[in-house]
Amino acid sequence: MAEFLSYFRQDRLPHIWCPGCGNGTVTGALIRAIDKLGLDKNNIVMVSGIGCSSRAVGYLDFDTLHTTHGRAIAFATGVKLARPRLKVIVITGDGDSAAIGGNHFIHAARRNIDITTIIINNNTYGMTSGQASPMTPHGMLGTTAPYGNVEYNFDLCELAKAAGATYVARATTYHYVLLEDLIGKALMHKGFAVVEVLSQCPTYFGRKNKIGGAVDSLNWIKNQTINIKAAAVLPPEKREGKILIGELHRGEKAEFTQQYLELIARVQRTNPTYARNKGVPGCELNSD
Amino acid sequence: MSEKAKLMQGNEACTMAAIAAGLEFYAGYPITPSTEIAEMCSEELPKVGGKFIQMEDEIGSISACIGASLTGAKAMTATSGPGFSLMQESIGYASLCEIPVVIIDVQRMGPSTGMPTSPAQGDLMQARWGTHGDHPIIALAPGNVKECYELTFRAFELSEKYRVPVVVLTDEVIGHMREKVVLPDPANYRMPLRAMPQSPAGYKPYAADPNGGVPLMAPFGTGYRWHCTGLFHDENGAPSSKPAVASTLLRRLNLKIENRVDELADYVAEGLEDCDLAVVSFGSSAMAALSAVRRSCGEGYKVGMLRLKTIWPFPSALIRRLLAPAKKILVPEMNLGQLAIEIERAAGCERPVIRLGKVNGDLFHPDEVFAAIKEAL
Numbered sequence A: 001m002a003e004f005l006s007y008f009r010q011d012r013l014p015h016i017w018c019p020g021c022g023n024g025t026v027t028g029a030l031i032r033a034i035d036k037l038g039l040d041k042n043n044i045v046m047v048s049g050i051g052c053s054s055r056a057v058g059y060l061d062f063d064t065l066h067t068t069h070g071r072a073i074a075f076a077t078g079v080k081l082a083r084p085r086l087k088v089i090v091i092t093g094d095g096d097s098a099a100i101g102g103n104h105f106i107h108a109a110r111r112n113i114d115i116t117t118i119i120i121n122n123n124t125y126g127m128t129s130g131q132a133s134p135m136t137p138h139g140m141l142g143t144t145a146p147y148g149n150v151e152y153n154f155d156l157c158e159l160a161k162a163a164g165a166t167y168v169a170r171a172t173t174y175h176y177v178l179l180e181d182l183i184g185k186a187l188m189h190k191g192f193a194v195v196e197v198l199s200q201c202p203t204y205f206g207r208k209n210k211i212g213g214a215v216d217s218l219n220w221i222k223n224q225t226i227n228i229k230a231a232a233v234l235p236p237e238k239r240e241g242k243i244l245i246g247e248l249h250r251g252e253k254a255e256f257t258q259q260y261l262e263l264i265a266r267v268q269r270t271n272p273t274y275a276r277n278k279g280v281p282g283c284e285l286n287s288d
Numbered sequence B: 001m002s003e004k005a006k007l008m009q010g011n012e013a014c015t016m017a018a019i020a021a022g023l024e025f026y027a028g029y030p031i032t033p034s035t036e037i038a039e040m041c042s043e044e045l046p047k048v049g050g051k052f053i054q055m056e057d058e059i060g061s062i063s064a065c066i067g068a069s070l071t072g073a074k075a076m077t078a079t080s081g082p083g084f085s086l087m088q089e090s091i092g093y094a095s096l097c098e099i100p101v102v103i104i105d106v107q108r109m110g111p112s113t114g115m116p117t118s119p120a121q122g123d124l125m126q127a128r129w130g131t132h133g134d135h136p137i138i139a140l141a142p143g144n145v146k147e148c149y150e151l152t153f154r155a156f157e158l159s160e161k162y163r164v165p166v167v168v169l170t171d172e173v174i175g176h177m178r179e180k181v182v183l184p185d186p187a188n189y190r191m192p193l194r195a196m197p198q199s200p201a202g203y204k205p206y207a208a209d210p211n212g213g214v215p216l217m218a219p220f221g222t223g224y225r226w227h228c229t230g231l232f233h234d235e236n237g238a239p240s241s242k243p244a245v246a247s248t249l250l251r252r253l254n255l256k257i258e259n260r261v262d263e264l265a266d267y268v269a270e271g272l273e274d275c276d277l278a279v280v281s282f283g284s285s286a287m288a289a290l291s292a293v294r295r296s297c298g299e300g301y302k303v304g305m306l307r308l309k310t311i312w313p314f315p316s317a318l319i320r321r322l323l324a325p326a327k328k329i330l331v332p333e334m335n336l337g338q339l340a341i342e343i344e345r346a347a348g349c350e351r352p353v354i355r356l357g358k359v360n361g362d363l364f365h366p367d368e369v370f371a372a373i374k375e376a377l
């Protein structure tokens, strides 16, 4: 336990989250995955948008960037392209990434830029107290869907895959071991990696939909999901209506910043008269 | 190397100056009449080891620039009215979080899609107040191609030095006009540098040094591990909703620029000491205005000219002093009086400030300004 505390800015605690919120579980899994991989703290930049979930970065002892609503991935794109050696991690909510920031999400996937994006999907806008989000399931309630949501939610993992992400996985706050494992794999992946985490907002989504408290919310999540490996051996009727969890997609595609560094090297070979920009170390081709 | 003359466009001059100033990162989205800047950056930046990215929109563009700037890279984007509007929220972020970034706004007719290929000067107030809340910002307005070079370079100096977004307000005419420009010898200028802390020990990202009110900025990825947030924050970068913290921060941010209004002021004045009428203008409108002013003087009228190169912060006291001798003031501009309002405020209400606004998408002709001068006198 104590060794994980060193990843936190302890002077910034206590956190703002409600008791039973899933955000802490995801943050804990991320920290343990980083620790297990032995990543250098000084080489990590964590970027988030706006929302309860996005507050996670403020408690963590890295270079952290708490941006504007929906724009975390765009800010992260600037960080990563400017300094490709840095490990860039985005923590975002379902509203942040799939509504206001949906465009940046699909374009980062299309570029296959090396950013690990962890989406904490609690099916609602937690921070603004429980409005419907693009991830609120059809028929369920939000403060702006008082008669039941007539819209449909995205399948964020299918969206990420179709847009070009080269690592796509889904976990939940119930399946903690899987969550930590998938975050670790996403961090190791070179390319745009997405981990969607089904999480709970007992305060708003749970209460509004009469799911109950945190434990009921966790069970509600658990009961909807099925591991992709288990699903493979089940008859279709048993898989019907279930949400797949586990590693859902791995793609092979050259990573964006790596290609850009190669482009620079190519251009500079044919334009030798140009003086090299001195800049800050870290933009050289051989840096990771 | 030495000074060399080159025929170039305003947009090209902005690009060349940015690269001379050490531009390392450009993110943008195509929009007339600024697109040449993106195109040139995509070609030139890799040659100097810099990065270019065409983002999915202007919100992404400014956001990526801010992200890059946080790692220590000099970053720039270029756009026009509609894109500038989309950028506003993140410009406020850069202003509050004190992140250097340069934005070239090649103005075109608006509002909305307006007339994409026509010049205008309707973004004067958007440059100042486009984002919400009281915030510091600097805006410079070149009056010709050479000044596109000089003021873009200066934009980087100011942005890096004061950790503030700087807008270079050009327009379709200046952006596309070609003039011969003598590029300065690189040996004669110093590349702008950002003041950085010496060591992570005890680093407070928002501790303003007592001299300048500008905190030292540690690049991300160099071991400082600090928190950058658009929430109001204390010296440590920790979010805070304490009234005293909020007020201290917002006042410091604004004073950081307002206290330097004289140092930042930049203008060209001619014949103001003894004039019946002063013409005040900026950017491409000032070209026609100056020609009309000189013709008026040639015909025996006592007319002076003031062309502003720094628009924001607005040098009110200086303008009041400079315009003191004038009995009347005429303000030609390609909008319905955005500069004139500021001039009225600065010059006091006892003298008439005549608004000569032009909003048909055409440039001023010197004859029009001359006619307005004669009518005013």
Ligand SMILES: Cc1ncc(C[n+]2csc(CCOP(=O)(O)OP(=O)(O)O)c2C)c(N)n1
Pocket: A050, A051, A052, A053, A054, A069, A092, A093, A094, A095, A096, A097, A120, A122, A124, A125, A126, A127, A128, A133
């Ligand atoms: C431009 C803008 N629009 C709206 C808001 C208000 N707002 C803050 S958080 C939020 C929703 C966050 O939802 P989500 O990303 O799912 O995060 P959660 O709080 O559920 O973790 C909204 C709409 C804002 N801050 N900025």
Ligand code: SF4
Pocket: A016, A017, A018, A020, A021, A022, A023, A052, A053, A122, A126, A127, A200, A201, A202, A203, A204
């Ligand atoms: S409102 Fe919901 S998402 Fe936000 S902290 Fe509380 S439980 Fe978590």
Ligand SMILES: [Mg+2]
Pocket: A051, A093, A094, A095, A120, A121, A122, A123, A124, A125, A126, A133
């Ligand atoms: Mg949410």
